[in-house]
Amino acid sequence: MTNSIAEIEQAPVIFIIGSNTTEAHPVISYRVKKAAREGSKIIVADPRMIELAEYADIWMQHRPGTDVALLNGMVHIILKEGLWDRKFVEERTEGFDELQEAVAKFTPELASKITGVPEEKIIEAARLYAEADASAILYAMGITQHISGTDNVLTLANLAMLTGNLGKPNAGVNPLRGQNNVQGACDMGGLPNVYPGYQKVGDPEVAEKFAKAWGEIPGETPGLTMMEMMEAAENGKIKALYIMGENPVLSEPDSNHSKKALSSLDFLVVQDIFLSETAELADVVLPGASFAEKEGTFTNTERRVQRVRRGINPLAGSRADWEIILELAHRLGYKWDYQSPEEIFKEMTELTPSYRGIEYGRIEKEGLQWPCPGRDHPGTKFLHEGEFPRGKGKFHGIDFIPPAELPDEEYPFLLTTGRKLAHYHTGTLSRRSSGLSGIDPEEMVEINPNDAERLGLEKGDLMVIASRRGEVTARANPTERVPEKVIFMTFHFSESAANVLTNPVLDPVAKIPEFKVCGVKIKKAE
Amino acid sequence: MAQITVKINGQEVKIDRGKSLLQACEQIGVDVPTLCYHPRVAIAGACRLCMVEDKKSGQLVASCTLEADEGMEIETESPRVVEARKLVLDLLLASHDVDCFACERNGNCRLQDYAYRYEIERTSFPGERREFPLDNQNPFFERDYNRCIQCGLCVRACHEIPQAGAIDFANRGFSSEIATPFNVPLEESTCVFCGMCVELCPVGALVPKLDRFTGRPWELEKVKTTCAYCGVGCQIELNINDGRVVGINGYEDCKPNYGDLCVKGKFGWDYIHHPDRLTSPLIRKEGKLVPATWEEALDYTAQRLKEIKEGFGGEALGGLTSAKCTNEENYLFQKFVRTALATHNIDHCARL
Numbered sequence: 097m098t099n100s101i102a103e104i105e106q107a108p109v110i111f112i113i114g115s116n117t118t119e120a121h122p123v124i125s126y127r128v129k130k131a132a133r134e135g136s137k138i139i140v141a142d143p144r145m146i147e148l149a150e151y152a153d154i155w156m157q158h159r160p161g162t163d164v165a166l167l168n169g170m171v172h173i174i175l176k177e178g179l180w181d182r183k184f185v186e187e188r189t190e191g192f193d194e195l196q197e198a199v200a201k202f203t204p205e206l207a208s209k210i211t212g213v214p215e216e217k218i219i220e221a222a223r224l225y226a227e228a229d230a231s232a233i234l235y236a237m238g239i240t241q242h243i244s245g246t247d248n249v250l251t252l253a254n255l256a257m258l259t260g261n262l263g264k265p266n267a268g269v270n271p272l273r274g275q276n277n278v279q280g281a282c283d284m285g286g287l288p289n290v291y292p293g294y295q296k297v298g299d300p301e302v303a304e305k306f307a308k309a310w311g312e313i314p315g316e317t318p319g320l321t322m323m324e325m326m327e328a329a330e331n332g333k334i335k336a337l338y339i340m341g342e343n344p345v346l347s348e349p350d351s352n353h354s355k356k357a358l359s360s361l362d363f364l365v366v367q368d369i370f371l372s373e374t375a376e377l378a379d380v381v382l383p384g385a386s387f388a389e390k391e392g393t394f395t396n397t398e399r400r401v402q403r404v405r406r407g408i409n410p411l412a413g414s415r416a417d418w419e420i421i422l423e424l425a426h427r428l429g430y431k432w433d434y435q436s437p438e439e440i441f442k443e444m445t446e447l448t449p450s451y452r453g454i455e456y457g458r459i460e461k462e463g464l465q466w467p468c469p470g471r472d473h474p475g476t477k478f479l480h481e482g483e484f485p486r487g488k489g490k491f492h493g494i495d496f497i498p499p500a501e502l503p504d505e506e507y508p509f510l511l512t513t514g515r516k517l518a519h520y521h522t523g524t525l526s527r528r529s530s531g532l533s534g535i536d537p538e539e540m541v542e543i544n545p546n547d548a549e550r551l552g553l554e555k556g557d558l559m560v561i562a563s564r565r566g567e568v569t570a571r572a573n574p575t576e577r578v579p580e581k582v583i584f585m586t587f588h589f590s591e592s593a594a595n596v597l598t599n600p601v602l603d604p605v606a607k608i609p610e611f612k613v614c615g616v617k618i619k620k621a622e
Numbered sequence: 623m624a625q626i627t628v629k630i631n632g633q634e635v636k637i638d639r640g641k642s643l644l645q646a647c648e649q650i651g652v653d654v655p656t657l658c659y660h661p662r663v664a665i666a667g668a669c670r671l672c673m674v675e676d677k678k679s680g681q682l683v684a685s686c687t688l689e690a691d692e693g694m695e696i697e698t699e700s701p702r703v704v705e706a707r708k709l710v711l712d713l714l715l716a717s718h719d720v721d722c723f724a725c726e727r728n729g730n731c732r733l734q735d736y737a738y739r740y741e742i743e744r745t746s747f748p749g750e751r752r753e754f755p756l757d758n759q760n761p762f763f764e765r766d767y768n769r770c771i772q773c774g775l776c777v778r779a780c781h782e783i784p785q786a787g788a789i790d791f792a793n794r795g796f797s798s799e800i801a802t803p804f805n806v807p808l809e810e811s812t813c814v815f816c817g818m819c820v821e822l823c824p825v826g827a828l829v830p831k832l833d834r835f836t837g838r839p840w841e842l843e844k845v846k847t848t849c850a851y852c853g854v855g856c857q858i859e860l861n862i863n864d865g866r867v868v869g870i871n872g873y874e875d876c877k878p879n880y881g882d883l884c885v886k887g888k889f890g891w892d893y894i895h896h897p898d899r900l901t902s903p904l905i906r907k908e909g910k911l912v913p914a915t916w917e918e919a920l921d922y923t924a925q926r927l928k929e930i931k932e933g934f935g936g937e938a939l940g941g942l943t944s945a946k947c948t949n950e951e952n953y954l955f956q957k958f959v960r961t962a963l964a965t966h967n968i969d970h971c972a973r974l
Contacts, residue, residue, distance in 0.1 A: 101854065101878045109844045122784065122816065122884030123854045129785045240973070251871050273853030276974050277952070278945035284952035285960075286943035286970045292953060297966055310961050314936055319966030322973070325940045334940050334967065337931045338923075340955055341944030347974040356874075363926045370898050371911075380923050381911060383900035386893075387850035388860055392948025396849045396855025400878060404948055407845035407860035407867060408894075413901030415916070417944075421958050423916075427924030428962040437950040444953040462876040463855070517814060518849050518885055521971075526886060528893035531832070534761030535815065535885075608973040 099232060099268035099478040100465065105131045109231035110222055111139040113163065113252070114238020117519040118147040120273045121397075124172040124234070124492035137228070139221050141166060141213075142238065143512065144542070144584060145577045146256025154221045157579065158211035160512050161242055161499035161613045166218065167495065172199045173222035174258060180226065181260030188484070189257050191491035198493030211497060226259045230266040237274065238514070241611040243500050250492040257489045263480040273397040274519065276387075280395035281450070284444065288319035288560045293448035309447055321607040322604065323348065323600065326357040336363040340417060341384060345373040346522035346590055349598035349609040350565045367420060372524050373590055384417040385410035392418070392437040393459070395466070399476070401454050402463035409524040473526070499603040499613035504579065507563060507615030509547075511597055512583045514612075535605040539592040540573035542584035543618075548574035551620055558621035561585070563614055566596040569621055583618065587611075629695040635882050643685035643696060644672055654698050655736045656706065657714075657824050658773035659686045660872070662881060663782050669773050670710050671736065679755070682706055706769045708740050716747035718825070719768040727826035730839035733771060734825075760808045762889045764831045770800060770827040776819035783882055788813035817888035821871060821881065830869060832892055837863030846873055850946065851886040854878060858887060867894050927963065936964030943970045 104110060104127040117125040124133070125148060132138050132151045140152040149155040158166045174180050175196060177256040185192055204215035211218075225231045231258060239248045251326075252269050253262075261267040273279045285292040295302040298316045298345050307313050320328055322344065330335040330353075337358070348354040358364055358377045366378040375381050387394075389410040395401045410416055418437055434440050438456050445451045453468040454477075465477035482487075503510050518536035520526040527533045541559065553559055553572040560569050561583070570585065570592035578584050599614040628646055637646045642665070647654045658669035661678075667687035674685045677695040697703060715737060719790060722728045753958045754767035772791070777800060780789050788811040793800035802811040820828040842861045849856040849870075856879035861869035870891050874881035903910040903919030913923075930938055941959035943952050952970075959968040 118814075121852050121854050122814070123879050123887075126783055126882055127783070229638060237699070253972070255883075275848045275853060275945035275971070276848070276855065277947065277949065278853060280949040280971070281943055281945045281947070281970045282972055284943075284949050285956045286952045286968060287972070288966050288969050291960075292956070306960075310957060313960055314964050314966050315968070317799060318743045320940065321969060322942060322969040322971065323941075325967055325969065328940075333938065335934055335938040336927060337940050337942065338959070338963070339942040340951070341946045342942045342971055344942065344971070347971050365923050365927075369900060370893075370896075371900060371904075374889075375900075376911075378904075378911070379906045379926070380914075380919050381900065381904040382919060382923070383903060385946075387847070387946075388891075388894050390948065392950045394850070394855060395949060396848075396878060397853035398855075398878065400855060401949070402848045402855050402857065404850075405845050405847040407847065407862045408865050411895075411899055411901055417947050418954050420920075421951065421954045423920050424924055424927075425954075425958050425962050427920060428928060430958075430962050431701070434954075437948065438683075440950040440954055444949070490739050518748070518890075520886060520890075525851075525893045526890055528896040529886075529890040529894055531761040531815075531889040532886065535809065605632055606973065610974075 097270035107232040109228040115145045116237035122562040156213040162211040163248045165496040166209035168202035170222035174204045184260030189489040194493040195491035236272045246605040277394040330357040343372040343522040349600040383414040390416040399465045401461040503615040511616040523588040537611040539589040541572040544580045545574040563597040626692040663778035669727040693879040713743040725826035726829045761818040777824040783818045815885040833869040836868035850885045940967035
């Protein structure tokens with residue numbers, strides 16, 4: 097997030113797009129609802145009637161995958177009606193002409209035609225967003241999990257920069273991160289193109305710094321992303337994978353393909369606390385420890401580095417994950433000598449400018465938000481005050497491209513996927529919680545009641561859902577939450593895994609799969 | 623901010639205008655008993671236990687609802703105050719099951735503490751009582767309204783924190799009770815099972831099922847940590863007894879959640895001790911994963927990784943690190959991949 101969770105309550109306008117906040121980030125939804133009660137205006141853009149739509153002053157039910165058209169339509173109005181922040185645009189941005197050019201054609205008429213949202217709503221939303229003293233955008237994977245994911249994010253950035261909603265409190269472009277430490281895993285360099293702190297692979301100065309600290313490091317070409325590794329595994333270029341606490345069999349699109357890829361490895365080692373669907377394919381399984389069993393830190397979605405403390409010892413027979421990695425390093429000839437996670441953290445902060453000022457002693461009571469470059473630095477509540485990392489903020493002229501696989505005659509329904517309140521990711525943890533699995537034991541596919549009636553489906557009936565990649569069986573839940581011809585599934589349930597169906601096509605920049613749109617056909621199970 | 627001066631039990635205190643008498647008392651450490659008050663939700667002034675004596679008017683006033691005003695003088699434990707509190711407690715106990723030995727909150731119950739403090743051994747109103755069946759239908763917590771004192775904290779928590787609006791006061795007078803609309807089971811109501819009602823309940827009316835019979839409050843060790851579900855990073859306390867996690871509560875005194883939790887954070891922790899937990903390394907032998915010693919598994923893994931690295935180079939290797947693991951583990955893992963495995967093929971499920 098560019099801004100902080102506590103600022104949400106203060107934002108005069110909150111624009112939520114591609115985030116079912118109530119179910120995926122419940123505590124943040126409490127802040128949104130509190131703000132709404134205290135007078136903030138809420139704009140929701142979501143193809144589904146998510147709970148926050150009930151709190152919204154304007155709810156735009158756009159067709160899945162049409163975000164760029166919707167947002168360009170808003171930008172078009174803001175420009176046409178002169179609602180943009182001239183001072184901010186002049187002083188802090190570049191590429192304004194490019195933006196103007198790109199959105200010229202996105203009249204309300206065209207935006208409405210592509211998105212299915214009535215023109216007046218788009219106009220109203222644009223005015224509301226642009227005219228407030230501060231407007232905060234909250235988004236999640238409804239924005240990113242498209243082949244146009246990067247475009248969607250850039251378009252949101254356009255909207256925020258045009259209206260001066262960056263670099264100040266109660267505003268910003270705020271991605272809500274899905275997993276407890278997905279922010280931290282990125283910050284720590286768990287990505288093929290960056291070292292810790294987003295220091296680029298390929299930058300000779302960075303390479304020199306890490307070579308000095310670590311010894312020999314690989315060449316300066318970025319490595320492969322997860323999806324690319326899967327492909328490389330299948331065609332034999334990658335022969336061994338070490339997977340720690342991930343379950344790609346269920347989390348990747350086109351599960352059958354992922355399984356095949358992992359099975360064709362010469363050697364697969366999986367470190368996890370349960371025998372996940374991925375661990376079942378492994379040659380070696382190493383039992384790690386849960387968060388309650390180890391010391392360390394997580395970094396939350398607002399960049400706050402917070403302590404994780406050991407309440408109990410690792411269960412008999414299991415080990416803290418850092419100790420396992422250390423044991424393997426020793427066996428491969430790396431005599432690293434860390435006595436505790438705190439020692440690892442210290443080394444990391446020495447190499448990571450944005451974390452340099454953080455130490456365990458400073459985050460005992462409350463976490464600190466990076467960037468925190470020095471020991472006297474109080475941490476950073478919101479980013480981009482005065483200047484962007486690259487200097488001027490760059491507008492990108494973005495055109496609308498439709499999703500890669502839209503419904504057609506053979507696969508007439510659009511499948512979109514996401515999360516539910518009681519479950520978490522691939523269900524490895526939440527389905528082993530008695531309460532959570534008790535309240536929500538199985539997939540309930542959301543389908544519009546009119547579609548359900550046409551197919552003869554009643555609540556609880558088994559239905560077969562098939563895409564070009566595979567088919568699964570799950571129960572129907574007729575509900576007005578989804579429009580006609582759109583169905584919604586989660587990826588929490590291995591026995592009806594939505595990712596058997598999803599389309600593995602990627603956003604060309606971020607390499608994010610298009611989980612949010614693919615074509616499926618449905619019939620009642622015999 | 624403008625400050626005013628009030629006198630509490632003869633002691634002068636300066637406090638920001640707009641604060642309540644109760645907050646003025648808190649500021650100087652004067653302990654005024656409360657049951658229906660909680661700083662995280664709106665003030666109701668319902669229980670009347672926080673009454674104090676206004677010396678100028680001679681009235682008993684609810685200190686939680688009354689704004690402190692310049693020159694006020696109050697007594698917090700005058701004979702009149704104590705007498706009134708005794709009556710309040712006496713009346714509360716008239717409709718409260720005092721089976722404290724079976725109650726999870728025994729030893730951590732404000733009603734129990736105040737009854738002791740004001741020397742109420744039993745109620746002096748042995749009249750008719752309502753009997754409520756125990757509701758343990760939902761998978762998360764029990765509702766035993768025989769213990770409910772109708773302070774309304776659960777109602778305000780429900781309406782104000784998740785804004786679920788699943789429960790409210792129903793009926794009036796002697797018949798009043800906390801209920802869902804038309805008394806439907808909680809699972810069929812708008813309840814989102816965030817457990818905030820359970821957290822704010824000052825007595826034992828709402829109790830997590832998983833916590834039942836796993837330890838008395840005074841036996842529990844509390845360890846502050848960060849929730850491991852979504853990216854909000856709620857601050858929580860693990861409740862630990864005898865080497866096992868037996869419950870979780872929200873930590874109220876800091877960002878980002880100030881005590882608020884959701885259903886996963888509050889109730890979804892029991893996977894920690896699930897029998898499916900892996901407790902031995904496994905190695906595939908003749909197609910099957912079979913238990914192995916740590917030495918064997920680590921040696922074999924290192925040997926295979928080394929062989930492939932030497933045979934095909936780092937490009938033939940890759941690592942997926944974990945958005946569930948700590949920063950320290952992620953740092954170490956990517957360092958391991960980039961040095962020991964000699965490749966930048968490192969990623970995780972940030973995109974998924």
